[in-house]
Amino acid sequence: xxxxxxxxxxxxxxxxxxxxxxxxxxxxxxxxxxxxxxxxxxxxxxxxxxxxxxxxxxxxxxxxxxxxxxxxxxxxxxxxxxxxxxxxxxxxxxxxxxxxxxxxxxxxxxxxxxxxxxxxxxxxxxxxxxxxxxxxxxxxxxxxxxxxxxxxxxxxxxxxxxxxxxxxxxxxxxxxxxxxxxxxxxxxxxxxxxxxxxxxxxxxxxxxxxxxxxxxxxxxxxxxxxxxxxxxxxxxxxxxxxxxxxxxxxxxxxxxxxxxxxxxxxxxxxxxxxxxxxxxxxxxxxxxxxxxxxxxxxxxxxxxxxxxxxxxxxxxxxxxxxxxxxxxxxxxxxxxxxxxxxxxxxxxxxxxxxxxxxxxxxxxxxxxxxxxxxxxxxxxxxxxxxxxxxxxxxxxxxxxxxxxxxx
Amino acid sequence: xxxxxxxxxxxxxxxxxxxxxxxxxxxxxxxxxxxxxxxxxxxxxxxxxxxxxxxxxxxxxxxxxxxxxxxxxxxxxxxxxxxxxxxxxxxxxxxxxxxxxxxxxxxxxxxxxxxxxxxxx
Numbered sequence: 226x227x228x229x230x231x232x233x234x235x236x237x238x239x240x241x242x243x244x245x246x247x248x249x250x251x252x253x254x255x256x257x258x259x260x261x262x263x264x265x266x267x268x269x270x271x272x273x274x275x276x277x278x279x280x281x282x283x284x285x286x287x288x289x290x291x292x293x294x295x296x297x298x299x300x301x302x303x304x305x306x307x308x309x310x311x312x313x314x315x316x317x318x319x320x321x322x323x324x325x326x327x328x329x330x331x332x333x334x335x336x337x338x339x340x341x342x343x344x345x346x347x348x349x350x351x352x353x354x355x356x357x358x359x360x361x362x363x364x365x366x367x368x369x370x371x372x373x374x375x376x377x378x379x380x381x382x383x384x385x386x387x388x389x390x391x392x393x394x395x396x397x398x399x400x401x402x403x404x405x406x407x408x409x410x411x412x413x414x415x416x417x418x419x420x421x422x423x424x425x426x427x428x429x430x431x432x433x434x435x436x437x438x439x440x441x442x443x444x445x446x447x448x449x450x451x452x453x454x455x456x457x458x459x460x461x462x463x464x465x466x467x468x469x470x471x472x473x474x475x476x477x478x479x480x481x482x483x484x485x486x487x488x489x490x491x492x493x494x495x496x497x498x499x500x501x502x503x504x505x506x507x508x509x510x511x512x513x514x515x516x517x518x519x520x521x522x523x524x525x526x527x528x529x530x531x532x533x534x535x536x537x538x539x540x541x542x543x544x545x546x547x548x549x550x551x552x553x554x555x556x557x558x559x560x561x562x563x564x565x566x567x568x569x570x571x572x573x574x575x576x577x578x579x580x581x582x583x584x585x586x587x588x589x590x591x592x593x594x595x596x597x598x599x600x601x602x603x604x605x606x607x608x609x610x611x612x613x614x615x616x617x618x619x620x621x622x623x624x625x626x627x628x629x630x631x632x
Numbered sequence: 633x634x635x636x637x638x639x640x641x642x643x644x645x646x647x648x649x650x651x652x653x654x655x656x657x658x659x660x661x662x663x664x665x666x667x668x669x670x671x672x673x674x675x676x677x678x679x680x681x682x683x684x685x686x687x688x689x690x691x692x693x694x695x696x697x698x699x700x701x702x703x704x705x706x707x708x709x710x711x712x713x714x715x716x717x718x719x720x721x722x723x724x725x726x727x728x729x730x731x732x733x734x735x736x737x738x739x740x741x742x743x744x745x746x747x748x749x750x751x752x753x
Binding site: 582 | 640
């Protein structure tokens, strides 16, 4: 029985030693020898001092003093083995008594927990890194949140500003009821800027028995176009208010002079591309005579199912290398004439199956097809045609079409 | 200077060695004015250095008004160089039945003393 017990003790995975109060090994099982990197049986008579540094030695002495007064203990001990490996042991030690109840030595059971400790260290380092990273991420998230809020604030500010600009721009464009009242005719305006605000504008003013109206397309679109459109509307008002007798070509050349003068103050000619293309008409309500002048933008009249194009002068309301006088066309209007002023946004729209320009030709054909409908219907049909041609494509430019039925 | 075509910017190929200026495609991006400013600067710097006959090829479809005005500046510059004796060949391509682009060729030939060929494709 005794032998069997000793065999178990010898072969256990845990190291078991008995150490006297001089810290000499008086018993060591094979696992203990293995942990200390000592051949089996060779730990006997060696002292623990050979395997520990000063710091750990103090710990050992401190522990032994507890054994002497009968206290058990559990502690970590770092040893330098016979092969100079540093190992961490978890030691459970108990005092051993003789028959008369005196403490004679220490029995200690220990495990090599070096690997556990290393794992633990690694885990701890990993945890630390993770916590650091988490902290950084948290800070970044806070920063991103601040930036996002700033961006949202800027965007809101920008949108508020643009939307207010839109309110201003639209308030300078005559309303449909205003147009109908002024003309006493059926009118539609399809006005679709590429962005919230745009460089297209339409204009109508009544002077006694005459109506002056126009559709213009300013250079640029968005904010830049809208700024020039403000100038266009202001200058047209100035010109028309200050001149008692006028004709369409005269209005355009006065407008060109003002635009050129305004921009010339601050740059050379060619840098001043700023300006507009425009189609402008004056109708005498007494005589039904219409006068038309265009700067690049023509006028279409449909009469008896035939479309006539009144060509514009090939000059913009802006600086141009070869300046021409604007021509004016005089046209007698008849009942059921339908006429259209427009910017090039409709005909230039990319789309269709092969992503082509809508084209002037198609635009004329479409107007011919719909010109007999009432004006509200025509507007709807044009809008539908535009949207279906555009499909998934971006809108190329600001787009305006004004139609009038002379009934 | 070389730039690939995008949905709103033309293909641009400017070569000093080949004495070539090619601008082809749509021209209506938001930054198109800056692109033409670069082209015009390149022309001013490089055309005087060219040793061979200058070949210009243009093929537009959509030109916004800013591009239109820049194009006039390009032709104005070409006619200046032509008057100074620079030999050049200009080809103006247009899509078949593209009225605007064909009309623009007429306008340009009216405005500047330059010989150029119009080819409908």
